[in-house]
Amino acid sequence: MDGTSASGGKKDLMGLISRMNKVFVPEGRKKDLLEILNSTGRMSLTEAAEKIGLDNLQANKLAEQLRAEGRILIEKHYLKEPDLESVDYNTKKAGLSELSVKKVPVHTPEVPKARVTPPEMTASAEAKPGEAKVPEAKEKRKEEKTIEIDVESYTVKVDDIHYSIRIVDTGDFVPHYLVAMPRIDFVTRALLDETKRALIGEIQIESREVFDPEKFQKLRTKFLTRAREKLKSVLQKASDEYIAVLSRILVNEMIGLGDMEYLLLDDNIEEVVVNSSRDVVWVYHRKHGWLKSNVLIPTEDLIMNYSSRVAREVGREITHLKPMLDAHLISGDRVNSTLYPISTQGNTITIRRFSRTPWTAIHLIDPKLQTFSPEIAAFLWMAVEYEMNVLIAGGTASGKTTILNALMPFMPANQRIISMEDTRELNLPEYLHWVPLTIRPTNPEGEGGVSMLDLLQNSLRMRPDRVIVGEVRARAETEVMFEAMHTGHSVYSTFHAERASEVIERITSPPMSIPPAVLKSLHLIVIQYRNRRTKQRKTFEVCEITKDESDVPTLNTLYKWNPITDTIDKMYPSIRVKDDLAMFTGMTESDIESDLHGKRMILEWMLENKIYGVNDVGRIVTEYYLDKQVVLDLIKSKDVKIK
Ligand SMILES: Nc1ncnc2c1ncn2[C@@H]1O[C@H](COP(=O)(O)OP(=O)(O)O)[C@@H](O)[C@H]1O
Numbered sequence: 001m002d003g004t005s006a007s008g009g010k011k012d013l014m015g016l017i018s019r020m021n022k023v024f025v026p027e028g029r030k031k032d033l034l035e036i037l038n039s040t041g042r043m044s045l046t047e048a049a050e051k052i053g054l055d056n057l058q059a060n061k062l063a064e065q066l067r068a069e070g071r072i073l074i075e076k077h078y079l080k081e082p083d084l085e086s087v088d089y090n091t092k093k094a095g096l097s098e099l100s101v102k103k104v105p106v107h108t109p110e111v112p113k114a115r116v117t118p119p120e121m122t123a124s125a126e127a128k129p130g131e132a133k134v135p136e137a138k139e140k141r142k143e144e145k146t147i148e149i150d151v152e153s154y155t156v157k158v159d160d161i162h163y164s165i166r167i168v169d170t171g172d173f174v175p176h177y178l179v180a181m182p183r184i185d186f187v188t189r190a191l192l193d194e195t196k197r198a199l200i201g202e203i204q205i206e207s208r209e210v211f212d213p214e215k216f217q218k219l220r221t222k223f224l225t226r227a228r229e230k231l232k233s234v235l236q237k238a239s240d241e242y243i244a245v246l247s248r249i250l251v252n253e254m255i256g257l258g259d260m261e262y263l264l265l266d267d268n269i270e271e272v273v274v275n276s277s278r279d280v281v282w283v284y285h286r287k288h289g290w291l292k293s294n295v296l297i298p299t300e301d302l303i304m305n306y307s308s309r310v311a312r313e314v315g316r317e318i319t320h321l322k323p324m325l326d327a328h329l330i331s332g333d334r335v336n337s338t339l340y341p342i343s344t345q346g347n348t349i350t351i352r353r354f355s356r357t358p359w360t361a362i363h364l365i366d367p368k369l370q371t372f373s374p375e376i377a378a379f380l381w382m383a384v385e386y387e388m389n390v391l392i393a394g395g396t397a398s399g400k401t402t403i404l405n406a407l408m409p410f411m412p413a414n415q416r417i418i419s420m421e422d423t424r425e426l427n428l429p430e431y432l433h434w435v436p437l438t439i440r441p442t443n444p445e446g447e448g449g450v451s452m453l454d455l456l457q458n459s460l461r462m463r464p465d466r467v468i469v470g471e472v473r474a475r476a477e478t479e480v481m482f483e484a485m486h487t488g489h490s491v492y493s494t495f496h497a498e499r500a501s502e503v504i505e506r507i508t509s510p511p512m513s514i515p516p517a518v519l520k521s522l523h524l525i526v527i528q529y530r531n532r533r534t535k536q537r538k539t540f541e542v543c544e545i546t547k548d549e550s551d552v553p554t555l556n557t558l559y560k561w562n563p564i565t566d567t568i569d570k571m572y573p574s575i576r577v578k579d580d581l582a583m584f585t586g587m588t589e590s591d592i593e594s595d596l597h598g599k600r601m602i603l604e605w606m607l608e609n610k611i612y613g614v615n616d617v618g619r620i621v622t623e624y625y626l627d628k629q630v631v632l633d634l635i636k637s638k639d640v641k642i643k
Pocket residue numbers: 269270271353355364369371394395396397398399400401402403494536537538
């Protein structure tokens with residue numbers, strides 16, 4: 001014994017773990033623990049152990065089991081009954097999710113008689129002399145934890161409500177993201193629950209409304225308005241802002257994603273993820289990377305309810321037989337969910353937040369981002385105007401879809417565009433002649449599935465001028481994509497590969513094995529790159545595929561980013577694009593130069609005048625297509641005003 005403790009903490013820990021695994025707890029003791037917890041509401045682990053006559057390890061194991069079953073909460077070293085709130089609210093949600101209010105008997109624990117505030121670290125009293133130092137060490141760590149260093153703070157505004165956000169470094173592995181959620185006292189909570197009941201009774205939800213995005217939006221507004229009216233009539237003296245705050249809570253709880261909605265308000269957040277009911281919700285911040293938020297979804301059921309709700313809104317489902325879901329929210333955010341035991345720690349939700357205002361080329365040339373240069377933007381614009389085929393490649397979350405979307409306002413308004421995606425992400429200017437399509441997985445009976453390949457084949461019968469494929473992955477769809485290029489459509493898509501040479505390699509070798517000659521229908525490959533350290537996204541290279549005699553497609557690098565100088569350098573002059581332009585448009589080299597020069601001027605002018613929106617950029621592009629000289633002259637004269 002003595003030998004083990006002398007040889008350091010690691011062995012002690014191993015010993016503890018192996019002892020933990022061997023701990024045996026008689027089944028009947030669970031009930032005992034629940035009972036005393038119900039009568040006190042909250043108590044320390046040591047105290048609980050004492051009351052039911054078990055040692056600390058046994059009590060700990062029991063508590064873990066009960067927590068896994070969602071019957072108690074463990075906070076630090078306290079054991080707690082689950083919040084009344086979450087139990088009650090959970091049942092209502094379950095009811096609502098069946099689109100009818102189902103009565104589920106809830107065992108409501110009695111109001112705690114006496115709340116015993118456990119003395120800190122009573123454990124030390126029992127500790128053997130050799131271990132007496134442990135509680136001290138713990139105390140110390142706790143003290144360190146309370147030192148918070150502010151990393152950044154700002155406010156996020158929605159509907160005239162300001163939510164303040166603080167990002168603090170608490171000495172944890174990652175900084176914490178704290179959103180100031182309204183604190184609801186007992187009385188207000190009761191009022192909210194009462195209002196909820198009234199609203200459920202009043203507003204009948206028909207499944208039709210939930211399936212239809214427009215109707216769902218209306219339903220949301222209706223809920224919000226009614227919630228406001230009801231609360232206002234009770235809280236006559238409350239400010240409008242307070243009423244707005246409360247009604248938002250109601251809507252979030254009843255038809256939204258609960259407290260996660262607060263995290264979805266912030267444009268700096270790219271990802272919101274739930275790992276299980278035992279872990280807080282994590283967020284990926286544009287500037288600070290992964291952070292732990294102060295939002296927790298208290299039960300596994302609730303996580304599953306949220307997933308089912310998301311699924312229903314797009315006419316899909318997530319069940320134990322089909323435990324994985326890919327869907328999107330009405331806002332366009334992409335959602336993936338998995339259920340326990342596929343995800344062994346618990347139910348998960350991953351939300352990729354969709355930029356509320358889709359980025360255009362102007363955002364990307366803005367000095368704030370400098371994803372690519374105005375020169376590249378002008379070049380890609382020209383490629384889109386003259387119907388070149390473009391494939392955007394890069395790693396996961398490197399910004400491929402964002403680039404694809406930024407090219408959309410360069411599409412001429414008089415052409416028919418068909419887009420197809422797994423989940424809706426693209427956001428095109430309103431005036432475009434655009435038909436968006438999305439795939440559909442099969443139902444539980446294995447029927448009714450519509451794949452990317454189906455869509456692609458169908459789209460070619462819809463007389464498109466431009467075909468946009470969200471992402472190509474499988475052999476069959478890549479084949480059809482090249483077929484579409486070959487038959488004279490201009491095609492835009494994204495692909496997972498880190499370098500232009502890797503794109504060619506992956507497409508031409510197994511399992512894709514597409515004949516190399518076919519690749520020559522593709523004009524340009526744009527590679528997006530995400531710096532894993534600075535988190536910056538850059539266009540790494542722009543390459544064209546030349547049409548030389550050889551069978552193997554050859555790459556010609558036009559632009560390449562230099563990570564050392566952080567500049568995008570022009571590499572080799574274009575061969576393929578220049579030849580094709582000469583052939584299809586009769587443009588000479590100097591025509592091309594002046595075309596590029598004009599486009600670059602317009603782009604820089606838009607940046608200077610802060611014209612960022614898809615529709616605004618698209619409007620100027622459209623004017624330009626109608627009469628290039630007029631727009632160029634106007635811009636040169638410097639006295640045009642927008643709106
Ligand atoms: N150029 C960029 N600069 C900064 N952030 C970007 C850029 N492009 C995309 N992002 C952000 O990165 C995330 C992933 O972008 P997305 O285009 O969906 O990537 P991909 O399609 O490669 O998976 C999004 O949250 C988006 O807002």
